[in-house]
Amino acid sequence: MVSIYIVSTTGYSGKSLVTLGLGLRMRADGISAGFMKPFGRSPVVEDGVLMDGDASFMKKTLGLDDPVGTICPVVYTHDLYAEALRGRGRDLATAVMKAHKALSKGRDALLVGGARDVYDGAFIGISALRLIPKMDAKVLMVDPFEGEVCVDCLLAVKELLGDRLIGAVVNKVPAEGVDFVRGMAGPFLKKKGIPLLGVIPADKLLHSISVGQLAESLGGRVLCAEDRLDELVENFLIGAMDAESALKYFRKTPNKAVVTGGHRSDIQLAALETSTRCLVLTGDMLPNNLIIAKARTAGVPIIVVRHDTLTTVERFEAVLGKVRIREERKVESARWMMEEHFDYKAFYRLAGLRKP
Secondary structure, eight states, X not given: OEEEEEEOSSSSSXXXXXXXXHHHHHHHTTOOEEXXXXXXOOEEEETTEEEEHHHHHHHHHTTOOSOHHHHSOEEOOHHHHHHHXXXXXXXXXXXXXXXXXXXXXXXXXXXXXXXXXXXXTGGGTOXXXXXXXXXXXXXXXXXXXXXXXXXXXXXXXXXHHGGGEEEEEEEEEOGGXXXXXXXXXXXXXXXXXXXXXXXXXXXXXTTXXXXXXXXXXXXXXXXXXXXXXXXXXXXXXXXXXXXXXXXXXXXXXXXXEEEEEXXXXXXXXXXXXXXXXXXXXXXXXXXXXXXXXXXXXXXOOEEEOSSOHHHHHHHHHHHHTTOOOXXXXXXXXXXXXXXXXXXXXXXXXXXXXXXX
């Protein structure tokens, strides 16, 4: 049995995308693979039980029978943090390793999803850096492209983990950066003993957010078209200009949310004439009945938020940087992206796995 720990040096790097793709491909190739997330930072309550949202999602998507409490034995809460700081923390490393042993039985591989970064969980003794040797795990590192490849990050992790690091994936690469990553960064990293196994292009769908998630994140009220909250928002525009100019921009941008003041009925009407996923009206001001009726007919939810436009946009931008893969359309997109841009043959060889 091979444990494969997927890590990063930053949050929201694409670890879930890579882990999901690996799990689906292994299942298709006849490789028995489980999933584990030692430390979850996405607490949710399902059926009265506290669990990690990512672990619950992976369990369902990968068709796993293991209890979600075993898949993710430690879930972050403020109480857990406070108890650790007071020196009253439990021996959570033992609990994690007990779960690891249970999940490893009868399987060819166990995919271990890292937390926010390789250090996350150190305050309770379960950082990736501590667990990797305990699990005798091989490591795959996933980092996002942020202006350039974080070569220093990859080399630093290599120094920390040595030969346990079997390869790297660079995610969210813009079209103009793909040749640079493959042609320059890739060969350099290979010489340093870090094979570049995947160069995943940036994808708007994967970084989109559902209208329902957006409304929740902004603390907004939904006035209509509640049956369209699963629609995905890929872009957003600010309606702060005259209606004629706004209409030109709105027509060029599909699958968008339009953020504007609740009093700007002209902008709201212009948005409803184009491919708009939702209207976000600021200042806690309700639109007039004509706007509500037209939005209901068009199937466009209206979200009313109490913040001003600038604050709403800032919160919107923060939310878009922290989107998770939880929708069926994103799952299929993630699987396809991995199939197209990840070297499974090299990965299997480096991980010591064989298709039956």
